[in-house]
Structures are given as C-alpha cells and as structure tokens.
Amino acid sequence: MSDTKTVRFGLLGCIRFASKFVRTVTQSSNAVIIAISDPSLETAKTFAAANNLSPETVKIYGSYDELLNDENVDAVYLTMPVTQRGKWAVTAAEKKRHVLVEKPPAQDATELEKIVEACESNGVQFMDGTIWLHHQRTVKIRDTMFDSGLVGDVRHLYSTMTTPVPEQVLERLTKEAMGLAGAIGELGWYPIGAALWAMSYQMPISVRALPSSVSTNSVGTILSCTASLQFGSTATTTVTATAIVHCSFLSQLSTDLAISGSKGSIQINDYVIPYKEDTAWFEYTSGAKFVDMHIGWNVTPEKVTVDCGGTAETQEAMMLREFTRLVEGIKRGDLEADRRWADISKKTQLVVDAVKKSVDINCEVVHL
C-alpha cells in the first residue's frame, strides 16, 4: 500500500463504543489503526487486547498528547466525553491531524466554530460521527423521495432518539460527562439533524422547548426534552413547516423519523442505527387518499429495501469511505478540505444550542 492510499488513524479515547470504529477500519481497504490512546494506559491496553490490536503494529499511549505527537498518525477519531472534545479536536487540527469526532462534536456552537476554524486554517478535514447521514438508505431517500418530488414540500416532521438508562445510572449523568445540553446534545443531535436533513439544511426561524417535556436529574442534567422547530417560507413554498424533535433517557429505545409532505410521506423507525447491518428499509406513500366511502386507502405503504452489500457497505463503512476519500485527496494535493460536513455540524449545533436556550428561559421561543 502506498502512503497516499492509506489513512493512518489514531484513537483519542478508548471507550467501549470505539470498538465499532476499529472493526470498520479493520475491514476497510484504505485505512489502518496505528495508535490508540487514553488518559488511563490501563484502559488503552485493555481496549487493545479486547479488539485484537497487536502492540507490534499499534502504538498504545497513556495520553492524548503522546499520540498527537506521533508523526505517523494522519487522522484521529475522538470519543472522549463531549466536554473534552473541543480542546482535543483543536489540538489535533493544530498538529495537522484530520479530525473525525464523535457527536456532539462540541459543547456549543462557539466551541464548534473553534474546532472548524482550526481544521480550516490547518488544511485538515473535519467530520463528526453522525453515521446515519452516510447510510445508503439516507442517500436513496434523498434521491428517490425528495429530489424526485414524490414527497413534495415537507410540511411536518417528527423525529426521536430515546434510549433508556437505568434509574440508578440517571443520577450519575453529570454535566461534566454529558455537557451542558445533556440529552439535547447527546441524543437530540440526531432528531435535530434529521429535521435539518429533511429540510435540505434550511434553518428554522425559531425553536421552542415544550413545557413539561423537560426532565432533569438532581444535578440538573437534562434527561429528556421535546422541542418544536419552525421553518419559514422559502423560494419554492409559502407554507411553513414544523418539526417536532424528541429525545429522552427515560423511554424505551426509539429512533423514529416520520416526514409528512404535500404529496407523500416517509416512515423510518430505525434511522439512527438500522435494525440490521446488512440491509435497511423505509416505507413511503405518495398520492395517498381514502377510497370511496372511506373504507380504506388507495395505496398501502411501499417498502423500499436497501442492500448494504452483505456488511461491506454498512453506514460505518460508508462514513469511513467518505472520510478517507477526502483525506486521501488532501494528502495527494488534489482536494481541499470539504466544508460540507462542518456546515452540517454547525447548523445542527446551532439548533441544539437554541433548544437548550429555550429550556433555560422557561420554554420561551428562541429566534435564530
């Protein structure tokens, strides 16, 4: 393998969840993990052993600084708690490492702007780890549902990310671990991002957290929140749209995305992580109406299945493919860093911040 074809990754943080990234890189043809790091060397060693990362080919560091000083590292994947991501993402960019950072990438838009500026001024690629945006299903819906006009103008949208946390753990969700936005950042990032995606990244004109929807634990960490996002008229439609986003650590796992348009509707119940790795589906109706006498519908939902090439083209693999394509291009000198992913992150973070602000001001409207 030539140097320009292989992206050499270092891990900043060895949480258990990072195993998925290791697996994806290991299965890829143009990326490799050459170093891992954690503030606890013990944690890093345990992670290496659990993930079959041999000390002969993978350096194991007991600090992020050491890894960032390893000249062989091209790119880093950051999984430490959100409260530390800003600092280390900026440091990584300044060391000319390409930055793939778990979501949410920062504590607020100001901190994210610093990361993005550091990446841009140092000519390195930025991307946050919102995997579902890379799934082929996501791409297919954009192509076949929106761009084709089957859905029409989006009029209403509902999206959730809820996952239950055991009661005794809820109290341990501190702001130091979770960031000031709590569940709005950790979970709400997904439904807010889904709303923006469906609206083709048109920004809402205002947001509002809904009264009584906000729960906190005894240390003030936000555990659940529902918010509405109001979208104004555009060049193509004078009708406004509303998105409802819901996130919670208090409900069973749900990752729903329901889009209601002027001509059609789309339904997905596993948009964040598909039920299965090798295949995914969505349902839609277009031109639906009740039949005569209102005893049924003229259509039933169409189910569209997307094959993930066995497991060769999972959403993780597709994200890695996009990130390495960009990094390789920059390494070869063919490409400049692509700002698209940073723009998506920044818009998502701005809405996360606005919802958090609405919570802080007693669920009043926050204008963007």
Place this chain on the structure above:
Amino acid sequence: MSDTKTVRFGLLGCIRFASKFVRTVTQSSNAVIIAISDPSLETAKTFAAANNLSPETVKIYGSYDELLNDENVDAVYLTMPVTQRGKWAVTAAEKKRHVLVEKPPAQDATELEKIVEACESNGVQFMDGTIWLHHQRTVKIRDTMFDSGLVGDVRHLYSTMTTPVPEQVLERLTKEAMGLAGAIGELGWYPIGAALWAMSYQMPISVRALPSSVSTNSVGTILSCTASLQFGSTATTTVTATAIVHCSFLSQLSTDLAISGSKGSIQINDYVIPYKEDTAWFEYTSGAKFVDMHIGWNVTPEKVTVDCGGTAETQEAMMLREFTRLVEGIKRGDLEADRRWADISKKTQLVVDAVKKSVDINCEVVHL
C-alpha cells in the same frame, strides 16, 4: 324480527359519506334504515337512489323535523355540518331518539354538554362517530400492549390526521361549514382522541398550539395546527408525558400514531381508517436495545395482524354493534344509557377547545 331486536335508524343529512353507514346497517342483522332526510328533498332522493334505498321501505323526507316526527324512528345518525349538529342532536334527544352523531359532535364543549344533557334527561344513548375506537385492533392494543405492561408508562406520543384539500377548495372552507375550530375540530379530533385513548383518558394539565404551525385561509378558517399536550404525574408514575398532535388540510393523507413508553413502543400509520377493511395491523417493540457495538437492534418490530372476519367485523360494524347493543338494552328496559361514550366525547372536545383557545391567544399555554 321483534321490535326490541331491531334498531330503526333515520338519517339526518344525506351527504355522500353517509353511504358508508347505510352499507354497514344493510349488512347488519339487528338494524335497519327506515327513513332519510335532508333539507333538500332532491338530495335525499338522489341519495336514496344511489344507495338502493327503496321508497317502499324507506321514507324520504325533505326536512329533519319531519323525520324526527316519524314515530317509527328509534335512532338517528347525524351528518349535517358541525355548525348544525348541536341543534339537531338536542332536538332528536328531546324526541326520544337515540343519537349517533358524526365527529366532531358539536362546535365546543358547551354545546356538547347540552347534547349530552338532553340525551341523559331523555334516557337515550349518545355516541359520536369516532369509528376507530371500535376497531378490534384498538381493543387488542389496549389489552395486549397497555394492560399487559408491555409498553409501560406512556412517555411520549405523536399522532396526526392530515388530508390534502385542493387549493381552490381551501378558500371555500368557511366557518359556517367547518365550525370555529376548523381543522382542529374536523381533523384534530382524531389525534387528540388518540392521545387521550393512549393515556387511558387522563386529561392533560395544559396544551399549547405551536408557533408557526397554524395556517388559516383568507376567511380565517384554521387549516393546519400542531399542538402539544402536557400530562402530569399520576398515581403510578411521577414522570410526565407529552403528546404531539398534528392536523392539516395542507399535507398528504397521514394518520400516524406513535406511542413511546417506558418499556415499549407502538407504531400505527392507519389508525383512523385502516388501509384495508378485512384486516389491520400494528407494529411494536418491547425491551428494545442496541446490540453490542451498536451495529443493530436486539429485536425488529413485531407485526400483529387483526382479522376483521372478512369484512363482517369492520370498525363500522363494530361501532354499530355497540350502539345497537346499548339501544336494544334501553328499549328492553335492561340497560340505562351508557355515559362512557359521552365522557370520551366530552374530554376530546375539551382538549379541542383548549387547542383552539391557544391559537386564539397567540399560542400561549392553556391550562385545563
């Protein structure tokens, strides 16, 4: 057929939609249509011909008063515009006719209270035509999902009723035809009712129409609205719940009901009128979580199918069966009028009114 076994219906209003009711009665074993009426005798005659109602067995009247004076009529089915339902339902009750009235049964809770009081003081049964509450699927969900504990406490709920109206017709939706609540009454009745049903008729503590979600036509009729309903703590849970209800004449047909509970979730996309008459289904997950490394789910949604006995036990047939069961019991002297259906109507109407009020006061919170 003995007199006590057959409920003899008269129709107040001959709109096209009433054909469904005629069909259901015709297929039933214990009900019969003996008279129809419309302010336009021509409309009534045309309806009779279109629905194979022979003038030899069915009286055709050119006024509601004439039908209500026909001593052979036991019960009436009211389909005239909502703005006239209150007056005629009260008149029917005073004439000792049992009342089955299309939804929404009245323009507001005050008017509905008058109908219900007239029914109670005259010993006749009241029921509004919210058909889906009678579907066997609805009953099955209650038994197998809620009462069994599979869903746990409802934490969040999303429900819609949207149906597109051609642009040139939107302007003709006057308050005289639609009532003061517009789409909130005509369509919102369904998602609001679904929220109350899922919450076992616990009333919300407050409601709020969402800013920018409200559209009106040039004569001020509400065409679309999204609202949030806040439910307070109960004897069994301290965690509050939020319901989002959405109604619109500006989106494609959608009738979604998504319920997110502490232990499970339920998904239906045709709760108002099932896709097909002979069968219906819902999907649920319970105890769902991501598998190790978050590469999928431990479950996929379970699909539960409910057979409607071919088409012998459609939701219309089940509603008629319940209504005639009560009417026959009252006729025999075995039963008193059942207040349960009136209670459901009244609660639904109170929430409809509260959402309408929130729209009127610039989307401020309305406490109930």
